[in-house]
Amino acid sequence: MLASRGYPTLDLAYSGEPDIPATDQNIRLEYFARALRWLGSQPGVNPHRLWVTGLSLGSEAAFLVAVHYAGLVHGVAGFSPNDVADCLADADSPVWTLGGKPVPCTSEVNDPHPTDNPAAVIPMANFHGPVFLDCGEADLVWSSCANARVVMAELASDHDSYPHELLSYPDAGHALGLLVPYCPGFARSESQFVGGELAGTSDVANPLARASQWPKLLAFLRN
Numbered sequence: 042m043l044a045s046r047g048y049p050t051l052d053l054a055y056s057g058e059p060d061i062p063a064t065d066q067n068i069r070l071e072y073f074a075r076a077l078r079w080l081g082s083q084p085g086v087n088p089h090r091l092w093v094t095g096l097s098l099g100s101e102a103a104f105l106v107a108v109h110y111a112g113l114v115h116g117v118a119g120f121s122p123n124d125v126a127d128c129l130a131d132a133d134s135p136v137w138t139l140g141g142k143p144v145p146c147t148s149e150v151n152d153p154h155p156t157d158n159p160a161a162v163i164p165m166a167n168f169h170g171p172v173f174l175d176c177g178e179a180d181l182v183w184s185s186c187a188n189a190r191v192v193m194a195e196l197a198s199d200h201d202s203y204p205h206e207l208l209s210y211p212d213a214g215h216a217l218g219l220l221v222p223y224c225p226g227f228a229r230s231e232s233q234f235v236g237g238e239l240a241g242t243s244d245v246a247n248p249l250a251r252a253s254q255w256p257k258l259l260a261f262l263r264n
Contacts, residue, residue, distance in 0.1 A: 120218030177213030213250035214241035
């Protein structure tokens with residue numbers, strides 16, 4: 042959908058494929074930086090306008106890469122985001138690494154202000170560029186709206202001149218972040234996934250929210 046609007050787009054797997062981690066553990070942030078450099082070298086791509094996007098756990102990757110590779114990343118879009126780096130399984134098995142070392146992470150999966158390791162909060166105030174976020178208030182996977190508001194507060198504390206936008210939808214769930222609108226059958230498949238916890242308050246909540254946010258995202262990118 043983004044590519045069809047004129048944005049050269051690379052959809053990047055980071056686990057479960059050959060030559061990368063089989064599970065969401067010990068994923069190197071350098072892998073994303075290498076992919077961005079490759080994308081920036083392709084014909085028709087402006088290397089000075091590279092964005093990262095991520096849904097759910099992928100939002101952590103997007104935020105971490107933006108913070109640690111600020112000269113490489115120029116904008117961020119985070120969907121159903123998290124404001125911290127999660128350990129997921131345990132503190133000895135971090136999801137993300139940088140320079141061969143674990144990125145500080147928390148086992149308090151649903152807390153935007155973790156107390157077990159405050160350093161797990163991703164310092165988005167260190168990123169200087171446009172940021173677009175969405176969230177559903179009915180998200181049962183984690184508190185994506187609370188997480189998104191923490192990110193917005195972090196960004197506001199830096200007082201930079203870049204636009205920051207958060208779209209929140211009261212009835213939407215975690216799958217709001219799947220982004221693609223107008224996809225027949227999507228609502229039903231969501232409501233059947235993980236006991237329906239991705240579906241929001243009804244089968245139509247996420248599709249309606251995505252239809253609302255899609256033109257707003259495109260307008261944000263244009264501006």
